[in-house]
Amino acid sequence: MLKVNVGKFGEILNERPEGMKYEEYRAKRKEQCLKLRGYNITVMENNKPIKKHVMGRLEGVLIPSAQWTNSRDVVVVIG
Numbered sequence: 001m002l003k004v005n006v007g008k009f010g011e012i013l014n015e016r017p018e019g020m021k022y023e024e025y026r027a028k029r030k031e032q033c034l035k036l037r038g039y040n041i042t043v044m045e046n047n048k049p050i051k052k053h054v055m056g057r058l059e060g061v062l063i064p065s066a067q068w069t070n071s072r073d074v075v076v077v078i079g
Contacts, residue, residue: 009057013029013032034056035056035057036057036058037056037058038054038055038056038058039053039054039056041054
């Protein structure tokens with residue numbers, strides 16, 4: 001049986017903590033949103049721009065196809 005470990009996301013901000021400036025709170029919320037929902041980036045390969053998607057935490061776990069033997073044998077452990 002193959003176990004795939006997914007690391008903890010970290011502290012999730014739902015409301016602004018006391019003593020935190022509003023600008024800092026908005027920046028952290030924006031970063032948190034990108035990490036959770038994913039984002040697109042443009043990279044240059046062979047002098048051509050190529051768009052790539054970086055998966056977010058809420059989009060699921062990407063398991064390399066080389067590790068798949070049977071879908072019942074893969075266990076995802078979130079810890």
